[in-house]
Structures are given as C-alpha cells and as structure tokens.
Amino acid sequence: MGEKMFNALFTGAVKGTYRASLGAAQNSGHPLRVVLRLGAPELVALPWEMLYDRETESYLCHELPLLRRVPAADYSYRPLAVEPPLRILGVVPAVRDLPALDTEAEKANLSTALAEPIAAGLIELRWVPNATWDGIQSALLDGPWHVVHFIGHGDYDVVRQEGLLALESATGRSSMVESSRLLQLLREAEPTPRLVVLNSCSSGESGKEDLFSGTAAALVRGGISAVAAMQFTVTDSAAIAFSRGFYGALAHGRDIDRAANSGRRSIMGLGTFEWVTPVLYVRGDATRLFNLGGATSGAGPIPPAPKSPPIGHEREEPRKLALYERALSSLGEKHYPTAISLLGEVLALDAEFRDAAALLAGARQSQEFVDIYYAARQAQNVGEWGAAAQGFKRIQDDPDFQDAGPRRESCERRQRLADLGKMMWQRAEMGDWRSVLALHRDLLALDPSATDPSGLVSRAHKEIIYAMARKAERSGRLTEAVGGYKEVVRIDPGFRDAMSRLRRYRPFAE
Template sequence: MDTVMELEIGPGPEPGSYVAHVLRSVGGGEPTETFRLELDELVGRRPALEASVLLSSVSARRIMPDTEAALQDVGRRLFEAAFTGDVYAAYRTSVAVASERGRGVQIALRLTAPGLAALPWEALYDPATETYLCRKEPLVRNVPAAHAPAALTIELPLRVLAMVSSPRGLPAIDVEHERELLEEALRPHLDAGRVRIEWLEPVTWSGVHDKLLEQEWHVLHFIGHGTYDTDTDEGVLAFVGRDGRAEYVSASSLADLLAEAEPTPRLVLLNSCRSGAGGTDDLFSGTAAALAHSGIRAVAAMQFSISDTAAIEFARGFYSALAHGRGIDEAVRSGRIGILGLGRGTLEWVTPVLYLRGDDTRLFDVARATMTPAAAAPVAASAGSTASPPRIQPPADRPPQESSSSTEGSGPRWKPWLVGGGVVLAAAAGALITFVFLPRGTGGVDDTGGGGGGGGDDGGSLTTNEVTVPMDVAWTATGVSCEEGDTIRISARGLGVYGTSGGTVGPDGLPGDESLDQRVEDDIQTFALMGRLENQTKAFSVYTEEAYLCPEPGEMYLGPNDVQLDGNSGAFTATVTLVPAE
C-alpha cells in the first residue's frame, strides 16, 4: 500500500512520557511530538472494556450507552495523546493526499515501549471528525524486521490444515459444529477448487509437529482455548496432552513449532481470547506479537473475547476481501465492517488486531490455476484418516485416535476467525490459527424476564430463548417453562466483572476453591452460572452447557453463584431450549 502513515511510539525522556515520531507518511514530513499517558490507569480499564465490548453483542440500543462512551473515551485519549501537534497535522495531510488519489491511509503503529501493546489502539477515535480510525482506514501494528519473507508463490488449491482442540477439564467445544462452520465459511472456495481442508485430531504437540513436517501447508487453522498467562507474561494456547487434559503451549514455543514448516507460514489467525493482548513488561510477550516477531509475516488475533456471531461476520468480510485481491490490512478492515453489519450497537469491531512484519501487505503470489475444480486430486490422507464427501457431515463415530481427513468442495457451515482461504487474484492466508475462546466467567441479568431474547418454536416441539444474564442480578427469568419429564438444555457464553477489583469471569466461574465465602451454593464454582426451577429451592450448575431434567412444572431461572452482587457488571448470553418429553 503506497498511502501509509507509519507512527513510532516509544519511551520519552521522563517517566510516564512517550515520543510519537512519524517515520513516513504519504503527506510528507517526519515530525516528532512528546506526550504523557496514564498507562497503568488505561491498562487497568481493560477488563471492564472487554466485558462492555462482549456485552454489546447482545444489547439492543438506539443511543450510545455508557459502555460505548467508555470505549470512545479511551480511544479519544489515545488519539489526542499520540496524534498531537505536528503529528496530527501530518495525519490530516496524509488523509487529504490519499483522498485525492482515491485511496485510504494505512495507519501503521510501531509500538516500542513496553506496556503500549496492552492498550486497545484499535479504538483510536478522532473527536474532530467523530470517527474511529480503524473503521475508516486499515490499522496495523507494525513489527520491525531487518528481513521479511517475500510473498510466497503458490498454486491453488490453498491447502488448509485445520484442527479443533478440546482437552478435558476445559469447557467442551462442539467439534463437529466447528468443522461445519469453517467449511461453510469457505464453501465458495471449496466448491471452486481454490481451497482444500484437511482435519487433524487430536491436537497434540507431536501430531501438529508431524503434519508440519509432512508437506507444505498454506493455512494452519486452530480452534480451541487460549488466554494470557499473567504469571509468565506470555500468551498460551491449549493443546491436548498425553492424559487428554490441557497442555498449554506458550507463544514462544508455538513460534518454534511453526518454524519447522517449510516454507514458513505467512499468516496466522487467532480467534482466541487475549491472543492479541500484550504484556506490560515485554514488547513481544503476547501470542500474536511473539509469532510476528519470530518471523510470521502477518498475525491477526483477538485482543478481547468475541461472540460467535461477530466471529462469523468478521471471517466472512475478511475472506471476501482476500478473494477480491485485497491486502491483508484491508481484509481485516473488511472484517470489522462485517461485524458492524450485525447492528444493535455492537462494539466488537474493535476486537480484531493485525500484527504485520515488514511493509508488504501482499502475502501470496497465486499462480494461474492449471486444473479445473473437478480435476483437483484429493490430498493424500494420513493413516487413520477419513474423507468428508461433499455436503455430508463427518461420521459421528470417527475414531478418536490421531487422524486427518481432507475436505475439498465439502462441508456445511462455519464461524470464527478462519484462515484466509479464498484467493482469486493475489491474496490469501498462509498459516492460520483460528481460535475460539470460551471465557471463564459468568453473567447475570434481569429478574423480570426482560432479558429473554427472541424465543422460537419449531412446529410446537422445541422452544428456544436467548437470554441476557447480568452479573448484578440474583435470578433472571428465561421465559422457558417445562412440564415434568421435559428437558431444558442450556448453553452459555460471555464475560462478567465481579466486585470492584475488575476481575473477569465466564460461565464456568473461578477455578478451584477461590472466594468460597462468595458462594450461594457451596458445590458450584464461585461466580459460575447456575440454574433453578421456580419452585425448587436447590440450584444446579449450568456452566457453559447443561441439560436439566425437570422434576415438576415450572419456569427456568438463571443467575451467578455470588452472594454479593453489588459492584458486579457485565453479563453473558444463555441459549435456553425446551425439549418436551416424548
């Protein structure tokens, strides 16, 4: 992209001060300005911002709520601090020059002071034009490199190694559903023979290692759990260990593993909670930054948890842009615009982050196809693999041992952060890791039943309501009632904030025996989501998923396992389905 403004932000001469220096700009000039920033205070607001952004996915609003006001305030403060004086003038000139050329301006941020990467720069807000920069212009976080690999020349189909990691002890992931979502997202490209998927199960260190050594992979797609380890100040992903439980792989170890692939992957995509987050002491401690620093050309990740619907729309916009020959920076912006299409005042467009090593946003040179889709030869499956026929779901009894299966022109639906498969002209994805993170926390909502959302009925047999459950309300009516012998199925996601400390938690509650005195029910994790039938006195654990057999007629209520609700905020979403007894 020839219309770029690259801004380096580094430490200043005094504690708490920083220097913004324009390294290059389409408008010309390389001004420098010094400014102050309350870094610790802004970093401390991250948990509440994350809860607000995720909560926005289920809130229907007509005016800007306090949640967006908080995000806008952070974005304005970051913008007015870094884009000040002559730096701001250079920005406005660059926008004007690019506009004359009929182009946008890529804002490339090079953050060289520890702690800056932990801030949500994607929220940059210009109060003069009342715009969020990343929604108008491509915004990237630049990782300086003496050498960046050139665009990789490939022949279609784009080969995708996909995997779903669901170790015991973590919230279960619907493996088959994730496969369907990915395949549907790539459906046009699968059918056209431009993309091919091979699935690997289970996701063990040795299994991934073997597959990377086996052949060239253009895309590596990982669905699973991830977080940011504050003790080691490093991002981690959850593989499956020898005992079937989680084996956490650090960002630095993952970078070493990916280096085994030849050629080195060009793109990694992480749809995981905090995969785009950074630490306050190390510039390259976050999963995304560490991978880019290790040599991966581009890493797209999520700095907050993200809802399924937003992840789906991001991926659709992202891959559509790639398929039309856009650069990786423009593709990420198109993904943000896809999220905006959800309406309802969603703020989740701020969640994606793009780290770019070097300046070139063109990751692939795609050779002219030498075969028709019908003539595409199937990828050789490794031992124990099964092939997925077009539009047929994989067999439910697929063996649990490590295996891989190829899908070309097959599959149903998809969701989050997939790898950029559909390249028609000259873009695509190289190595991608898609990450679906289910946050550890609860939510709560409204005792009046007002949190119920859009109930549905399929022929009078199944009734489903989507319910918002706030953390600061004891019990929320779901609007779903049962008779004796009926089953109520509940699945939950979301993020809540407990107390005034700003700690975040998901439907599974706090791990172990933390804060026992906060529990309403001693045998349910603290702050976890629980349920209760209206005439029952004993609550039961819901966590991220539960099927409850009704002992008597009554309406289902949901709430957090917390005796002290004051100071709580945030919420999560529960999908409640009534399955009548046969």
C-alpha cells in the same frame, strides 16, 4: 474511550501530519494505512482499533487499514506465489480441564464462513484430527500450508513474559505451549505458514480477554509474516463474519491489512461493536503475503493483468451476472459490507455493468448510516447524549432507522437534564441558591420524576431560610429570626450554627 485515545495519540505535529497525509491519499486515490509501533506492554494491551476521530466522526479502522507493526530490520520477503487454493490448516484442541469447547460446532462455523470460496476452489480447509503436539507436527508435514487457524484458549505467563496456547496432551488435558515453542512447531511446515489466526471462542470465560496478544507479537517477531488475533472473546456470529470477510478478501488477492478491514466490515453487518476485536500484527514493512495464480511480484500491489481477448470477455459475463445477483440478494438482506464487496468486484470486471455503480454508492451510503446509527447507540449507552443526538439526527429521515427520531429526542432531553444539573452545581458553588431552585423547577418541567441531585435542592432551601433568619437577626426582628432557625433545625438539626442561634435568641422572642 476511542476519542480520548485518538486525542492522546494525534497531537501537535503528529496530528498535522496525519491530516495532511489523509488529504494527500484522498487526492491521489491511494489508500492510507495507520501503522502502530507499540513497545510497552501496557500500550499493546489497549484496544487501539477503537480510535475515533471526532472531526470526521468516524472510527479510523472503518475508513483505513490499521495494523500493529513488529519491527524486523533484517526481514524483507517477497510474496509467496500460490496456485489456488489457499490452504488453511485448522486446529481446535479439545481439552477437558479448561472451559469446554464444542469442537464440531467450531469447525462447522469456520467451514460455513468459507463455504463460497471453498466451493469456488479458492480455499482449501483441513482440520488436524488430534490437536496434540505430535498430531499438529504430523499434519504440518502434509503441506504446504499457507495459513494456520487456531481456535481455543490462550494465556500469558507474567513471569516469563511469554504468551501461551493450550494444545491437547496425550491424556486429553491441556498442554500449555509457549509462543517460542509454538514457533518451532510451525517451522515443521515447508514453507513456514505466512499467516496465523488466533481465535478466541465463545465458550471460553465470558467477558475476559483470551490474552493472545503476547503470542501474536512473539510469532511475528520470530518470523511469521502476519498474525490476526482476537483481543476479546467473540460470539460465533462475529467469528463467522470475520472469517468470511477476511479469508474471502485474501482469496481475491487483497493485502493482509485490507483483508482484516474486510473482516471487520463483515462484522459491522451484524450491527455489533465486535469489529474492535480483531487485531493484526505484521512483520516488517510488507503487507502482501501471497500472489495468487502463481505469479511472483515484489511487496507492492500485483500489477494489472493485460486485457483479455473477446473470448475472455464472454467468459466473464456469467461471473459478473452471478456477482451482481449475489449483491442484489445481500442488499435485500441489508448485508451492506457483502454487497459493497461484490459490487466492487462487478465494477472491476465492467465499470458500466447495469446499475452496479449506483447500487454501490447506495450501499456505501446505507453502510455509513448503519455505522452512524450504532456509533450513536454506543454513545447513548455510555451517556454521551450530545454525540448520540447528533448521530441520530443525521439518519432520522431514513425509513430504515425509524427509532432514530425518538432516540434523538430522548438524548436531547437527557442532555438538557444533564446541562441543568451541571448549572445547578455551578450556581451552588457561587452561593446562588435561588437560581438553584429555579433551575430545579426547569428540571422538573422536563422530568417530573427527577430526584434532588446530591441534595442540592434541600440544601438550597436551608441556605435561603438560614440567610433570611440571619438578616432578621441583624435587623432586630428576633421573633422572625427564631422562626427561621426553628425551620432550619426542623429540616436539619446539624445545619451550620442554627441550633445555637435558636437557643440564644429564643428567650428574647418569647
């Protein structure tokens, strides 16, 4: 699906411009971001985060920041100066008429994900005691709040064409709040939170969308700088991983689109495809929401800080060592995205620190192999045998992927079986029934349990016997012809005109 979407989107001049821009970005060392401007609801609903580039054999959002931009011609903001911590207000409505939430578990999950930046004083997380309209309004007054993180249920009103969120009512039942009213509620905070995160929960209706896209786009159109939403229900482990990577990157000064990519990479470390779930909506052209440390700047990157005096360098040594040791631990646990992030921080402090550069290169290679492996597994699951075999072949010599070789062999065999089946159909359409049987013999040699695909083998036998009977008939060998028609009728009484010919010529053969 991802490859089909890519080919539909990147065609003609658009594809050429994309390739040229990608090359220019790589040469300059500056990141390229993919910005989607989607107007039609049927396009918004598609999982564009699955875009797959066959030429580079990679998903776009693995390599590049990908965001959905909501136009805002009248909106040009400066990043908000924030003296750490970054303050997050968590909202988990506990409503009794919708699929039940374990509110304490949901709170614990996010708190666990943010444990390190909270301990470091980079993030503060507070929870709304009562997630009613009045309860949230009261909590917003106790600001400032930089982020509002909602965990719960969403829906979409097809009549009003507006997203809905389920808050608590005074009676404990759900109170569905339209995105337009939610926006007014958020404006109770001063300043209005720059970021809203809408997180579907694993205890919701399994396998169904939580329909946050309508709410996310409406909030951004109404003035929220950015909204990160989950387009599908996610597992607890994926939600924790995304929050850890996403908020950790924000707390370290990353732009919002790069922070979303960090969240996706954290999910990749789990070995699941849930990295397609997070969707980022951004208002206008700027992607930097905060300037941490209190310094203001324009919408571009924060300028590099002046070099520290020697005493500052001495203070950095414990931090470098701590980051390095955490990276080693992550590498030992094969959590490559975390290791890559930590080693990047080490090298930003000291480009020659120990073997950090070599470890970073190795971690990136290992993560690339992980991505290749799971892309190959996905291709295998959907029957794309050639693509799966190619992926497994690239990593089969790595001891971490001992099943890659057997999987490659299995996929190559399945591809050969598929090719033989396709060739049998082609020969059948040409009327070359003897080749159909020969190809079937090759198929049985590969897989003795292979069945007769769509009855082609049975039909080939009937066609060959019938043709031989007709030939005997034309040559006057009526006894031989009748014997052939008898065999065809025994196999299939309704095949062609075998029955009528048998009745016609049987008296002459007796």
